Structures are given as C-alpha cells and as structure tokens.
Amino acid sequence: MGRIALEGITKNFGNVEVIHGIDLEIGEGELVVFVGPSGCGKSTLLRLIAGLDQPTTGSIRIDGKDVTRVSAADRGLAMVFQSYALYPHMTVRQNLSFGLENTRMPKPEIASRIDEAGRMLEIGDLMERRPTQLSGGQRQRVAIGRAIVRNPSAFLLDEPLSNLDAELRGTMRAELARLHERLGTTMIYVTHDQVEAMTLADRIVVLRKGIVEQVDTPLGLYNRPQNLFVAGFIGAPN
Ligand code: ADP
Ligand code: MG
Numbered sequence: 001m002g003r004i005a006l007e008g009i010t011k012n013f014g015n016v017e018v019i020h021g022i023d024l025e026i027g028e029g030e031l032v033v034f035v036g037p038s039g040c041g042k043s044t045l046l047r048l049i050a051g052l053d054q055p056t057t058g059s060i061r062i063d064g065k066d067v068t069r070v071s072a073a074d075r076g077l078a079m080v081f082q083s084y085a086l087y088p089h090m091t092v093r094q095n096l097s098f099g100l101e102n103t104r105m106p107k108p109e110i111a112s113r114i115d116e117a118g119r120m121l122e123i124g125d126l127m128e129r130r131p132t133q134l135s136g137g138q139r140q141r142v143a144i145g146r147a148i149v150r151n152p153s154a155f156l157l158d159e160p161l162s163n164l165d166a167e168l169r170g171t172m173r174a175e176l177a178r179l180h181e182r183l184g185t186t187m188i189y190v191t192h193d194q195v196e197a198m199t200l201a202d203r204i205v206v207l208r209k210g211i212v213e214q215v216d217t218p219l220g221l222y223n224r225p226q227n228l229f230v231a232g233f234i235g236a237p238n
Contacts, residue, residue, distance in 0.1 A: 001028060001063060001153040001185075001186075002026075002028050002029065002062075002063070002153040002154040002185060002186030003025075003026065003027060003028050003061075003062065003063050003064070003186070004024075004025070004026040004049060004060070004061070004062055004154060004186065004188070005024070005025045005026070005060070005061040005062075006022055006023060006024040006025075006045075006049070006058065006059075006060055007023055007058055007059045007060075007061075008021055008022075008023060008057060008058035008059070009021065009022045009023075009045070009048060009055045009057070009058035009059075009060070010022075010055060010056045010057045010058055011041075011044055011045075011048060011053070011055055011056050011210075012056045017056070017210070018041050018044055018210050019041050019044055019045060019048075019055070019210045020209075020210040020211050021058070021211070022045065022058075022210075022211070022212055023212075024205065024212065024215070026154075026186060026188065027186075028186060029184045029185065029186055030186055030187075030202050030203065031177075031180050031186075031187045031189065031200060031201055031202045031203075032186075032187070032188050032189070032201065032202065032203050032204075032205060033188075033189045033190070033191060033196070033197040033200055033201035033203075033204050033205065034046065034188065034189070034190045034191075034205045034207055035190075035191055035192065035193075035194060035196075035197040035204055035205070035206055035207070035233070036192065036206060036207035036208055036213075036233070037192060037208070037233070038192055040207045040208050040209055040210065041207055041209070041210040042158070042190045042191075042192070042207055043158055043159075043190060045207070046079070046156050046158050046188060046190050048060065049077070049156060049188065050072055050075070050077055050079045050156050051067065051070060051071055051072035051073075051074075051075045051077070052072050052079070054068075054069075055068065062075060062076070062077075062153065062154075063153065076152055076153045076154075077152050077153065077154050077155075077156055078146075078147035078148075078150045078152035078154075078155055078156070079147070079155075079156045079157075079158070080143050080144055080146075080147050080155065080156070080157045080158070080160045081143070081158050081159075081160070082158055082159040082160060082162050082163055083163065084131070084139040084140055084142070084143040084163075085143065086131040086139060086142055086143060086146075087131070088130065088131050088132060089130070090130070090131075091127065091128050091129060091130055092123060092126050092127050092128070092129055092130075092131075092134070092142050092145075093114060093127040093128065095131070095142055095146060096114045096117060096118075096127075096142065096145050096146050096149050097110050097114060097149070098146075099150075100113075100149065100150070110149070113148075113149040113151070114127075114145075114149055116148075116149075117145040117148045117149050118145070120145075120148065120179065120182070121141040121142075121144060121145050121148075121175075121179075122141070123138060123141050123142060123145060126138060126142075136163060136164050136165075136168070137164055137168045137171075137172060140160060140161065140163075140164065140172065141172075143160070144160070144176075144179070148179075148183070152185065153185070153186065154185060154186035154187065154188065155185060155186070155187045155188070156187075156188050156190075157176075157187065157188070157189045157190065158190045159190055159191055159192070160172075160176075160189075161173060161176075161191075161196070162191070162192075162193070169196075173196060173199065173200060176189075176200065177199075177200055189201070194233060194234055194235060197218070197234075198218045198221075198222070198234070199218075201217070201218055202217065203215060203216065203217055204216065204217070204218055204221055204234075206221065206229075206230050206233060206234070208229055208233075213226065213227065213229055213230050214226045214227075214230045221234050222234060
C-alpha cells in the first residue's frame with residue numbers, strides 16, 4: 001500500500017509550463033521529502049499526486065493502478081496543508097469525523113479511530129473545543145489527526161509546520177517522524193527547509209524550477225551532490 005509512481009509529468013498554467021517532465025517512484029512506507037526554493041513546483045506536484053489538479057501530460061499510478069483521471073476523494077490519500085484548514089464552527093471531534101459520516105464506516109469504528117488519533121497526537125482532552133480555542137501547534141495536530149482517521153495509503157503534507165515557531169517546529173517534526181515509524185504509512189513531505197528535509201527523509205527529491213535535480217538519501221545528497229545547486233541548497237561542503 002502507498003506505492004506512488006509518476007511518469008512524464010508536466011503541468012501548464014495557461015501557456016506556462018511549471019513542471020517539466022518528472023519521473024519518480026516512491027516505495028511503500030517511504031518518507032520522501034520534496035525540497036526546493038519557493039516557486040520550484042513542490043505544491044503543484046503534490047496537488048497533482050493528491051488529485052486536486054490534473055497533469056497536462058504524464059501519468060500517476062498508486063499501487064500499480066493508473067489514477068491520473070481518478071478524483072482526489074477516490075485516491076485513498078490524505079493531505080495536510082500549511083494553513084490548518086479546520087472548520088472554525090466545528091469542535092475538534094467534529095473536524096476529525098467530518099466526511100467519515102458520509103462513508104459506510106460504522107459509527108463505533110469512527111469513534112475508535114478518533115480516540116486512537118487523539119491518543120497518538122495528545123489531543124484527546126481537546127475534543128470539545130473549537131479551533132479558535134487552540135494554539136497553533138494544537139491546530140496542526142488536529143489537522144494531522146484528520147488525515148490519520150482516514151487511514152490513507154499515503155499522507156501528503158505541504159509545509160505542515162511552517163506556520164509554527166522554531167521550537168514547536170522541532171518538536172512537531174520529531175512527532176511526525178515517530179508517527180511515521182509507528183504507522184508505517186507512505187509520506188510525502190514538502191518543505192523549503194533543508195534542515196527539515198535532512199532530518200526527516202528516507203529520501204529527498206531536490207526540485208528546482210520544475211525539474212528534479214537529484215533524488216537520494218540525506219547522506220547520499222550530502223556526500224555526493226550532483227551539482228552546485230544541490231550542494232549549495234543542501235549545505236554540503238563542495
Ligand atoms: P512551491 O510550492 O515550490 O513554492 P508552486 O508549486 O506553488 O511552488 O508553484 C510553482 C510555479 O507555478 C510558480 O511559478 C507559481 O507561480 C506557479 N503556479 C502555481 N499555481 C498556479 C496557478 N494556480 N496558476 C498559475 N500559476 C501557478
Ligand atoms: Mg508551496
């Protein structure tokens with residue numbers, strides 16, 4: 001579960017091509033980080049994988065199945081955004097269960113998933129609060145919880161921590177790493193922060209202006225950057 005393959009992906013906005021032909025394979029349970037400067041196409045690529053937008057050319061497979069024309073809701077993935085995107089008029093519990101009531105999932109199953117996510121993320125005592133009554137870190141935990149209760153085959157996270165202060169970001173990063181270890185679910189994590197990439201990733205995809213510059217483990221990138229851009233961006237010695 002959670003194998004993702006991109007083949008020949010391009011994306012145009014109007015006449016402008018912003019993704020220039022990307023091939024990539026992500027293995028089951030991998031934590032892959034897309035890193036690169038602002039505007040290089042990280043969010044666009046993630047949205048294409050999520051099914052929130054369509055590639056101009058190319059195909060996307062999940063677990064061997066071509067999902068290029070499959071809707072976001074039917075891809076079995078869960079996305080977490082930088083802006084928490086919680087429903088302000090709903091409690092935490094309602095935010096977590098939203099959308100699940102419309103599936104065939106039995107009520108007790110929904111309740112137990114919410115309890116489990118509450119424990120995992122330590123938000124169990126916040127269930128009756130509304131988003132405005134939560135700190136930034138707590139809101140982001142709820143946003144991650146909302147992804148977890150869906151039991152997705154992969155998590156897609158777009159700069160999920162960049163609205164948090166540095167200290168909390170460090171804490172949450174460690175929590176995400178633990179969560180990934182515990183769930184074993186494929187994660188694609190987008191960031192412009194090299195430190196975040198180097199500490200979290202099994203493999204890093206370095207993007208620049210809509211192309212992949214290099215794909216390697218953090219150590220591999222550090223020891224063998226393929227060009228000056230990668231070296232400079234990762235902060236490698238040469
Ligand atoms: P990143 O997430 O790496 O900062 P984006 O994927 O948001 O980069 O953007 C990549 C490029 O595509 C940028 O040049 C951006 O201006 C452009 N872009 C993104 N979304 C749209 C859109 N909906 N319409 C037109 N251009 C867009
Ligand atoms: Mg972005």
